[in-house]
Amino acid sequence: MKLVIIGDALVSSATLRDAAKDIDFPGRDESELDVVSYEWYSDLEKEKFQEKILLIEKNGPEAVEIPAGVTEALKDADYLLVHIAPVSKSMLESASKLKLIGTCRGGLEHIALNSVKEKNITLIHVIRNAEPVADFTLSLMYAETRNIARAHHEIKNGKWRKSFSNDEHKTVLANHTVGLIGLGYIGKLVAKRLNALGVRVIAHDPFIDKSLIIKEGLRVELLDMDSVISQSDILSLHMRLTPETENIINKDVFNKMKAGSYIINTARAGMVHKADLIDALKNRRIAGAALDVSWDEPISPDDPLLQLDNVTLTPHIAGDTIDAIPKAPYLLKTVLNDYFKTGHSDMLIIQ
Known part of the structure; x- marks a missing residue:
């Protein structure tokens, strides 16, 4: 052998x-x-x-x-x-x-x-790095919905800013419905953390057996993709990037999302249509986005995402811990x- x-x-x-x-x-x-x-x-x-x-x-x-x-x-x-x-x-x-x-x-x-x-x-x-990515995903939810990173950035630049573009939508995490697109290993860990925080979790994953989710003790409503998109206050991506999932989050999806909703991506940038996302953020079609992945790494200094005040960016570090x-x-x-x-x-x- x-x-x-x-x-x-x-x-x-x-x-x-x-x-x-x-x-x-x-x-x-x-x-x-x-x-x-x-x-x-x-x-x-x-x-x-x-x-x-x-x-x-x-x-x-x-x-x-x-x-x-x-x-x-x-x-x-x-x-x-x-x-x-x-x-x-x-x-x-x-x-x-x-x-x-x-x-x-x-x-x-x-x-x-x-x-x-x-x-x-x-x-x-x-x-x-499933545990680190799940932790980081929750961190991005807090950072984007509560303006943690951009408030820090403003203070470092000499500004005491207390008003942000999402002010009319700000609330505690427990008041949000979080939708997970993909309920694999990482998605389940995110759901487990959200369950502990008393957050309603809905998800779409055509490959998941509902009975197994119940057996694992997760409180997750499995819905069709359109229902998850339209009902979510925070939409978090946990799919693999394949030819079928490339650009799956596009203009049609953003138009179905709530006006005050957010998108979180700690998976792969290619699942999101970049131009459509930028348009949705610029026009306040959604409240914000938090991205740990980029279409080009490192991100270009002239990338239009850097000009937006309703996006949180990190340099693909969600899984980067000393022990993973x-x-x-x-x-x-x-x-x-x-x-x-x-x-x-x-x-x-x-x-």
Whole structure:
């Protein structure tokens, strides 16, 4: 039985190997596990490595180099574990025995998904920063609806500003209805936090079984998308970016939202039609927006979003905590062991 591991500048192959020691791969008792490790730009400084990540997130796994020797190693590999190293079409073409890919991150831009489906390879991921992103999502709700960030900005610039464009809509969070578009792992964590705060939560996710939500003890009303859009005071996005979800939040959506409503995005910028969002904010069609993701990172100094006084922007840091990434391989270990034991997983993408 052969396992190929590819580490990188954020999650080393040594950490992945350590976590793999306790993964109960099927048949491991009868066969010795041969582990082969590779590194993908592990020697780069964090800032330079982020450039590689952006290339993958924008253009997919074919846009970057793959580790030397890994294609050959995959020819007789049974399992592959990575963080954000590319899993390209050319790599998978050689992987005739590969049964499963495990990746310890939420986004899947680094994986050639069509090739994975064509070869019937099981794909499991973990959202390593789900807790930090859920916390940050709530933070953005408070920051935007109560003008926390912009009030701070004004004070730093010598102004004692106490009046803002959303004054007629300001109220406590518990008076808002929060709509979640996407009720996956992060969406559920956001709902759990909102439940504890006594906030009404509605959601749309065509892939969620209502009985499972009830079983998990979440108080969430599952509605069609139009109902969630029209009833929400705060609309928070928690979908994956796919060809089907690209620009799904557009002019039609903004026209259906309440006049005093807000949109929160800690997922992917591409799900929102940028020009339509800017138009909705400029014309006060909605009260405001809080975005941790941008269409271009870093954001351009002449970006029109920077001229608006009803948007809160952060530089894609929702999941950036000291413990989220280092713990990711061990979270993947737990998820894989659960999958091998039960045959089911919330983190299963392809089977």
